[in-house]
Amino acid sequence: MxxxxxxxxxxxxxxxxxxxxxxxxxxxxxxxxxxxxxxxxxxxxxxxxxxxxxxxxxxxxxxxxxxxxxxxxxxxxxxxxxxxxxxxxxxxxxxxxxxxxxxxxxxxxxxxxxxxxxxxxxxxxxxxxxxxxxxxxRAPSGSPMPAKKGTTGPPTPVTPSDKASKPSVPLDKRTWKTDGAEINHTGNKIRDSFTGLIYDGLCFGSSEPSKHILSRAVAVEAAAYSHLGPETKEDYRGKMRSLFQNLKTKSNPKLRVRVLDGEITAEQFVRMTHDELRSVEQREADARIQKENMDKAMVAQQERSISKSLQCGKCGQRKVTYTEAQTRAADEPMTLFCTCMNCGKSWRQ
Incomplete structure (x- = not known):
């Protein structure tokens, strides 16, 4: 049988x-x-x-x-x-x-x-x-598959993995459950659940066959377990969650493709730092923001005067710093930008 x-x-x-x-x-x-x-x-x-x-x-x-x-x-x-x-x-x-x-x-x-x-x-x-x-x-169960009428070649075998290769839901809704993927490869519930988590990250928006995604997810989990295990350690668990979040982010779709294509091996993937996991575009944007902040910090700030005649409407103290700026017509009084040194309240008058 x-x-x-x-x-x-x-x-x-x-x-x-x-x-x-x-x-x-x-x-x-x-x-x-x-x-x-x-x-x-x-x-x-x-x-x-x-x-x-x-x-x-x-x-x-x-x-x-x-x-x-x-x-x-x-x-x-x-x-x-x-x-x-x-x-x-x-x-x-x-x-x-x-x-x-x-x-x-x-x-x-x-x-x-x-x-x-x-x-x-x-x-x-x-x-x-x-x-x-x-x-x-024949299918894995051994039952013969009927040939289609009008065909001369042998019928194509149908296996569970073939069914899972064709997503039955929108690509952004794919998970290991919707694909019917068999994630139980180690017999350990924690490790197998993280295999499923990585699968969910890899299959998000992907049209790759289920069996290929599963093989990559299994390889990533095994590499993480070897590098950071056992599964009870927070290093292992935290890393797996971090990898999932980075795989599923919409701002970095290239990461999923590189892992699935093998450009990034499982061993390299589990050793990547937070910065390395980010896309080139994300790193460039962060660098620009950092540079802008540094440039702003280096600009000489206008000297603020201290007044004992101005009173804070929040705490009632008269420890107030201020600067003046011409924000209205030239023949109108200048605007005072005030900050209370006691409670931090800011206002203008």
Whole structure:
């Protein structure tokens, strides 16, 4: 029976854990192989002797426990029978990458089975690209997709990621929820919610396919977690919120494009300062304002006189400074611009 996307992803997670458990054994075996090869070379053995030495090292290395091997073989058997490989499905679930991690397994049977599965999927995808396989006419669930009348080529596969690639709402209303994007990539609610937040920032006003936006959002979250994590630290949380705000601002649309296009990598993005995140236009405008303020500050201010005859109407004190200016006709009295030194009230008279 064909597996759906969620079943494939669940199996992939189990296989990833198995690969992680086997990783120390693989590292120890590879180190033993290299040591045996070097010793055989130093002893002057020929190619056959070196191969025999490496084989002996393999035999003495720790192997995957039988009960663990049985479970992994069962999982691999399930996906071998239940996955109808398409390029979109393999990209969405990353199951091909996961199974590939099992090829160097310390279990010979697991390694052979993983290699066989990956090889078959690779061939299936190649055939689909050349229009030579009917596997492309099936959805991830395995149900056949009816061909349109009047067409001669194989039907195009329809996957959840394809549906999400076509926004069903106005571009400025897109979110990971409206796109149906699967943001649960780490199993950690906090991290996954921030993946969704970055997705919302990247998709704002964008017509890019959902799966591309999701891949960039996942990469940004992973880079931020690596640089500022764990997820409980305020540095990580504050940075993610700041990145979202900068992505979604209407005054800097180029930032979103540069991140989506890969011009700014995820690692560079999470290390950018507040000033670096701003657009060139914003920085130039700020520089102009700063220069104007400095120029104003350097202009000599008119000297203010102090009067004890002027009274503040607010606090009643007679500590008032003033300047005079001709704001009316030349034959009329000058205008006094007054400021109370006690309460700060300003007025003119």
């Amino acid at each position: 064909a597996m759906d996307v969620k079943e494939i992803e669940a199996t992939g997670k189990a296989l990833l854990k198995a690969a992680a458990r086997d990783a120390p054994r693989i590292a120890a075996r590879d180190a033993a192989r290299e040591a045996a090869k070097e010793a055989a070379k130093n002893a002057g053995l020929d190619a056959a002797g070196i191969a025999a030495a490496v084989s002996d090292a393999d035999k003495s290395s720790q192997k995957m426990p039988e009960d663990e091997e049985k479970v992994i073989k069962g999982l691999l058997g399930d996906i071998q029978q239940g996955v109808r490989a398409t390029e979109d499905l393999l990209r969405q679930t990353r199951i091909g990458i996961i199974v590939n991690k099992l090829k160097p397994s310390t279990s010979a049977e697991v390694a052979v089975l993983a290699s066989r599965i990956v090889g078959k999927w690779r061939d299936d995808v190649k055939k689909q690209k050349h229009g030579g396989s009917t596997a492309a006419s």
